[in-house]
Amino acid sequence: MRRVLIVDDELPIINGLSFLFKRYFQADYSVVGTARSGREAIEKSMALAPEIILMDVQMPGISGLEVIRELSHEGGAKAFILVTAYERFDIAREALSMGVCDYLLKPVSRERLDVALRTASAYLDRVQMLNERELEFKDREQRLVPFVRTAFFVMARQKRGQTSAAASSDIALFREMLQLPSETGIMGIAGFWPSDGNVSAAYERFCSVLQYRTLAFAGQLEDMRYCAWFLPIKKETDTSQELGAFLGVLQGAFSAQLATGEMQLSYGQPEKLDALWRSWEQTITRYAISHSTEERFFAEELHREQESEERAVNPLDSQFYDEITKGHVALAGQALERLLQSLDQQGQLQQGPLQRDSFYRIIAALSFAASKLAGGGVLSEKGYREFMDFSDVERLWSDGALKLFASRVRARFQMLQEKAATAGAHSPFVVRALQYIENHYQEQITLESAAEAIGISAGHLTRLMSDELKRGFARTLIDYRMQKAKELLKNPNVSIREVSQRCGYPDANYFARLFRRQTGQTPREYAARMEKGENWDA
Structure with missing residues (x-):
């Protein structure tokens, strides 16, 4: 149930809107409070956390638009519906630029309020879906980091001749994905020889210290004995200070293990990212020279393994x-x-x-x-x-x-x-139009919005798509949305309404009619056939 706040300086308007909600919309909406001034609206919004706010434009003191501007900075999803006695284009234009969902004229009819509430609810559903997608993307991004780090260590340990364009692009990608502050760093190795034999625990603690107390990061535990690590250098002129600070952190965290030899550290000289293999070779050499016969044999094996x-x-x-x-x-x-x-x-x-x-x-x-x-x-x-x-x-x-x-x-x-191959078969404008559809099909997009984003006229885009795809923008958008709908309907845990919203159709009934016209069956019928294992598209 959506939480609604009504804001108007006229009590009869507040009572009339409250009556409409109580009589016609109480199944889906709950009026959690009312306010008769801009200041009170801000206070009530902070206290009651409404999702939809019906806002009068002209009020004593702080105006409705100023309230919207103030509440928009607070964060949290809110849908605003303006209510005014005057049909003024300048106010409507400013309100729409601030993200207001709809614009109602007094006196407000039941039918018009119903449309505005549906629009606001669709907007909130869209915001929630986008937030969920953003969290999902961040989660995927974090799960990808270990892969990227391991690939980085593989790259760093390879001998390179002259840096190619591909290698430079590769390094740029690593810098972006791993958020490296510069193109310089130090390779090192940490060997684990704990007295209790629990190498995994020692390695995990080492990784934790690097992650939360330094800019460095570690590679995978290899051969249940060692891991490579990398220290990015922020400023080349401060290399000695940054390395000293890093070693100081490790000394403080692992003083006992370093003193007893349960942990062994070696590192090379600072190098550019495309020459880190030199730093790694110095690391292995130093490790072999400065440690016991057993560890020296281990370092020689490590060197042969790298080659x-x-x-x-x-x-x-x-x-x-x-x-x-x-x-x-x-x-x-x-x-x-x-x-x-x-x-x-x-x-x-x-x-x-x-x-x-x-x-x-x-x-x-x-x-x-x-x-x-x-x-x-x-x-x-x-x-x-x-x-x-x-x-x-x-x-x-x-x-x-x-x-x-x-x-x-x-x-x-x-x-x-x-x-x-598809990009090579079509003109750049058509490729960008297809990408625009793929990126924004869940939104209320049009031929005009696509043409504006691409940078050409709507008529020109229509001609290009008709010539190359044999169908216009609207048909291409519908076809793409219907294909996405079919994919979603294969999941029995996704409702028809959710499929409709995720495919850019706030009105589930309209979506169902369109889907039936395209496929010859309703979304529910299609989902039932998929659940039974019937391949309707075959």
């Missing part, structure tokens, strides 16, 4: 990233296919450093390709966000189902190839 990894994965890196940067998506797919074929032949997951990193290298490759296509306008913002959810392939890898994993990766990359 083995470099020989195995460099071909994929160099060709894949170079071809993606050049825009040769199909050729990049051939490089990716070679690694996937090796997984097909293997059949089941074999543990080891090379196999452990293969997963992250593939995820990094897909991420880079998607980012490049999104940056080039081929992949929409919404499509990019959905693509960057790798939970499905992660689950297959964790289960050891390498053939299914490879098949899923192929399907993912095939989708990118199809997007690239």
Whole structure:
């Protein structure tokens, strides 16, 4: 039930609106309070937390528009409906620019109030959905960080010659995703030799200290003995001070372990991101020189392991990233296919450093390709966000189902190839129009809003879409929304009303009629067939 606050300096208006709510709308709306001045409206809003506010425009003291401006800064979803005795275009224009949902003239009729309340409710539903999507995206982004970090450590430990354009793009992507403050950093290694034998606990505590007390971050625990770590340098002129402060934090947190040798630390010299392999080699060398025979043997094994990894994965890196940067998506797919074929032949997951990193290298490759296509306008913002959810392939890898994993990766990359091919087959304006629909189909968009966002006239966009797609903007939008509706209706936990709203139709009845006209069946009938396993679209 929506919470409503009525604001008007005339008591008869407040009583009349309250009567309408009590008689016709009490099933869906509850009037939680009334106010007769702008100041009282602000106080009541803070105390009662209404969702919908019916606001008089002209009131003594603080005006209705000023109240709306003040309440909008408080945060929280609120839908405003202006109520006024004067039909003035300047007020309406200013109100709409502030996000007011509707504009009612006194005296307010039941029918007109009903329309305004539906509009306000649809707006609140939309805000809630967007907030949920934003939280979901942030959650996906956080779940992606471990993949990106692991791919970063793989990149950092590779020997490089002259930096290519692809490598530079790769580094720029890492800087953005990991929020690195500069292009300089220090590679290090932490070895764990706890007296109680609980290496995992020691590693987790080390990661926690890095995360909450420093800018550094750690790689995965490898061979149940060590992890790489990276310290980004904020200012190259303050490298010594920043390194000293970092080591001071570690000394304070792990003084006992460092004194007894239960934790061993080594690090290299500061290097640019494209030359971090030098810092890593210095780290391994120093670790081998300064520690016991057992640890020295361990460091030598680590060095040989790195060389083995470099020989195995460099071909994929160099060709894949170079071809993606050049825009040769199909050729990049051939490089990716070679690694996937090796997984097909293997059949089941074999543990080891090379196999452990293969997963992250593939995820990094897909991420880079998607980012490049999104940056080039081929992949929409919404499509990019959905693509960057790798939970499905992660689950297959964790289960050891390498053939299914490879098949899923192929399907993912095939989708990118199809997007690239579509972009190449249409003019830039039509591609941007399709992306506009994909990004905003849940909103109340029109041909005019799309044309304005793209930067051409509505008539020109209509002609381009009709020539290239054989259908106009409205038909293309409806087709896309209906396809999305079908996808949502396959989920039995999603209601018809929710499907309607998520596909850009506030009125569920109108959506149902349109869906039936498009498919020959109602949304409920379609959902029932999907639940029974019937493929109606086949």
